[in-house]
Amino acid sequence: MQASINIRPGDLSQYADLRAEVRSFLADYARQHGKHDWIASWMGHSPQFSKALGERGWIGMTWPKKYGGAERTFLERYVVMEELLASGAPVAAHWIGDRQSGPLLLNVGTEAQRQKYLPGITRGETFFSIGMSEPGSGSDLAAARTKAEKTSDGWVINGQKIWTSNAHNNHYAIVFCRTSPLNEKKRHEGFSQFIVDLKSEGLETRPIENIAGEHHFNEVFFKDVVVADDCLVGEAGNGWNQVTSELAFERSGPERFLSNYALTAKLTDAMQGVDSDLARQEIGRMAAHYWTLRKMSSGVAKAISEGDPPNLEAALVKDLGTIFEQEIADTTRKLVHSSDIRSDEFFDLMQSYTVMHAPSFTLRGGTNEVLRGIIARGMGLR
Ligand SMILES: Cc1cc2nc3c(=O)[nH]c(=O)nc-3n(C[C@H](O)[C@H](O)[C@H](O)COP(=O)(O)OP(=O)(O)OC[C@H]3O[C@@H](n4cnc5c(N)ncnc54)[C@H](O)[C@@H]3O)c2cc1C
CATH class of the missing domain: 2.40.110.10 (Butyryl-CoA Dehydrogenase, subunit A, domain 2)
Structure with a gap:
């Protein structure tokens, strides 16, 4: 029998205050420290940034308070992740611990391991590979x-x-x-x-x-x-059962379609006032993709919060999301060459970063061919 894909979007609108709080923190942080290491987004490794985020209680947000967590919901965590990724903030130092090593220890670790490692992760001081x-x-x-x-x-x-x-x-x-x-x-x-x-x-x-x-x-x-x-x-x-549930955490987040959102935002700003059908088409198309992927990805976060590991749906979001991320590099190039747009050094650096790193989007965390195998199996097609 064939299974169906079942994603019900999470309602993110209820967390507008939290979103505003994160935006204000990011703006303050960037004002104080500059944005030189924000080009690489979730590949940017900054212990200083991770520590500042830990002080706000935004690492290990859903974990029990006794391990340094904040006992907030997966959708609240999703909102924080979205804002971090959309701004291009350098989150790599704590990202793996927060996303998968910590949850793995919460699921199968001993009490002593949780006490030893989780508080350091939430403080933005202990980093995992x-x-x-x-x-x-x-x-x-x-x-x-x-x-x-x-x-x-x-x-x-x-x-x-x-x-x-x-x-x-x-x-x-x-x-x-x-x-x-x-x-x-x-x-x-x-x-x-x-x-x-x-x-x-x-x-x-x-x-x-x-x-x-x-x-x-x-x-x-x-x-x-x-x-x-x-x-x-x-x-x-x-180990096999454990590692496959860890991979579900690895593949399910919005970083699989928001790696270069900061570039899209810059591109859209730069295109303001440019009278071009191509620009309208391409930016409209990108907005539609973001909208759909966001609905799907927040649905994955919601399913996780309901204790229903959505392996198949997570694989689908990652497959569609990473292909879209790769297209952004081409779309940006096309629009930059077709119009005489305002550009700045930050925009140029982000664009060259995306072009150089785009090939890795569909490899890291499991290749798309492999994900499609998982999707086909999950749907009873192989
Ligand atoms: C930026 C980046 C960071 C990474 N960080 C880490 C990390 O921190 N830790 C870590 O452990 N790994 C990491 N990886 C490794 C990553 O998980 C692997 O590159 C990925 O799983 C693919 O494995 P591989 O490179 O051995 O390619 P292979 O498995 O050799 O695949 C080669 C090609 O064959 C295709 N292929 C393989 N098997 C099948 C199949 N059954 N059906 C159809 N096609 C198939 C693949 O899709 C691919 O196109 C990272 C990779 C990148 C790019």
Whole structure:
């Protein structure tokens, strides 16, 4: 039987005061500190910005107060995320902890782990990386070969991860490891996840320069890295189930269509007063896409808040959203070349950033081909 896609938009209009509060905070912050690191949006890593946000209670917003959270709703969190992304604020330092490592610990971590790591995340002081991909194991995560072996006083990790964003800047990574030998008939069994201190002995982080010449991600090598028993996340052997629910958090947010919204806003401003049918068509088209994606994405946030993990719908939003983000680079180029518009240095930097990074939009967090497989399976089509 075929399943249907079921997304009911969340009502964001009720949080106008919170939205105004975030806008005012962002304007003040930008006035005081400048916007030089706001070009990269959610790839921009600024511990100083994350700390300021933590002081406002806007990291781990939905988490219990006893772990530093604010016990607010997923839709309130959505409003804050929307404003941060729309402005291009540099949120990368706390983004992973807030979006997925913290929720993973809330779901399957021990009480001691929650107490140890969650308050630091909410204060904007403790930063996490994702240790999933390996050479030869990206889309096919079950091919991961990094191994953790049980010893009398903990675990010993050997292997290699790749594309590990900000491993050189962050404190910890949640590392996906094989902990039982591969059984070809049950490839998804025998994995576990560990919290690894990125300064551990035996762990080496080597930079990978991206096409824009930036050091954003890394190779991470593990040579007899020892982690204590209390670094195991959840149940040994249950890593696959845990990592797939973590991926649902990773794929479900508005960052999958708002990465370059700040560029669209600048473009729209710059086109004010330009009498061009092409501009009207393209800007109208972009507005319609944003409107639809926002409705779908807020519906995903609403479903999460109702305890109904919307894996299929999240994959759909990410697929449509990231393709749209890539189109923005082309649309901007087309409009800039077709009109004699006012531009400024910030606009030019944002445009070149988007052109250079657009290829990664449909790769990071799982490629679109893989997402379409998930959508097809979810709909009973394969
Ligand atoms: C900017 C950026 C940041 C990243 N940060 C991190 C990070 O912090 N931590 C981390 O663990 N990983 C990270 N990644 C890695 C990312 O998750 C992988 O690049 C992604 O999952 C794809 O894996 P791969 O690169 O090995 O490509 P492959 O899996 O080798 O895919 C190559 C091509 O084959 C296609 N393909 C593969 N399998 C199938 C299939 N079954 N059906 C159809 N087509 C298929 C893919 O769609 C793709 O086009 C990051 C990637 C980017 C671009």
